[in-house]
Amino acid sequence: MSIELINEYKDQVKSLGEKVEELSKQLKDKDSKIKRQLILLEQKDTDIEKIKKTLKEIKELTEI
DSSP, rough: OOHHHHHHHHHHHHHHHHHHHHHHHHHHHHHHHHHHHHHHHHHHHHHHHHHHHHHHEEEEEEEE
């Protein structure tokens, strides 16, 4: 009976190890997605500033 318990324990440890690996992968995937979104947000801020500058230049040109 003790060998059965040991084998069951080993199976549970293996199963939990696989679950940890799966969850770690999911966490890395989510982290990557968040980083990509942050990069896009930063690029949008830069794009908005460029547009503002261009609009200001156009406005100045039309005032002449």
